[in-house]
């Protein structure tokens with residue numbers, strides 16, 4: 768048994784606790800940045816990365832049906848700007864579990880007061896934030912580190928035939944990507960995507 772002046776080698780000391788989930792609506796208010804609580808102690812940390820009740824209270828109410836994970840081995844990889852058309856349009860809840868990414872959402876809903884407006888947030892294993900992007904938006908990210916691992920929940924299943932893409936640096940959007948054009952690493956598919964003007968009519972509010 769431990770006596771009163773014995774330092775326990777079993778019970779980890781609590782170093783830092785975030786009890787509540789931070790919630791921030793971005794300049795396009797349907798896009799929501801959340802940071803779930805994380806309990807750090809001498810072993811490491813524990814976090815409820817998805818809690819349906821907390822997410823619902825934050826305004827993220829659609830059910831998820833698919834989890835995705837991608838690894839990008841180099842800094843400067845750009846994936847996107849992608850979406851799936853209805854009835855396979857996807858809402859996505861994105862987080863970066865290794866390294867860091869700059870995550871972008873573009874409002875592609877004809878009739879929306881923020882049509883063509885983009886918002887972005889840095890997501891990283893350090894800041895532990897997640898970005899909710901509803902159906903009707905284009906999604907893309909660029910990696911800020913090597914070996915950036917991204918995990919995201921989707922509200923509709925993958926449907927290749929309904930996939931659409933817009934070129935990441937579309938002159939119609941002027942997204943302030945934090946990487947130089949010549950440094951971007953893209954898939955064949957993304958290299959030949961069209962301008963945002965080609966996306967007219969893909970979605971409606």
Ligand SMILES: Cc1cn([C@H]2C[C@H](O)[C@@H](COP(=O)(O)OP(=O)(O)O[C@H]3O[C@H](C)C(=O)[C@H](O)[C@H]3O)O2)c(=O)[nH]c1=O
Nearest residue numbers: 835837846847849850859906907908924925926954956
């Ligand atoms: C998206 C997806 C892809 N795949 C297969 C199809 C390809 O053989 C392979 C790579 O697909 P892709 O090059 O489209 O992967 P990304 O470029 O990361 O695409 C994603 O990038 C942006 C950031 C997104 O938000 C979308 O989820 C998605 O479009 O995975 C599947 O089997 N299921 C899927 O849901």
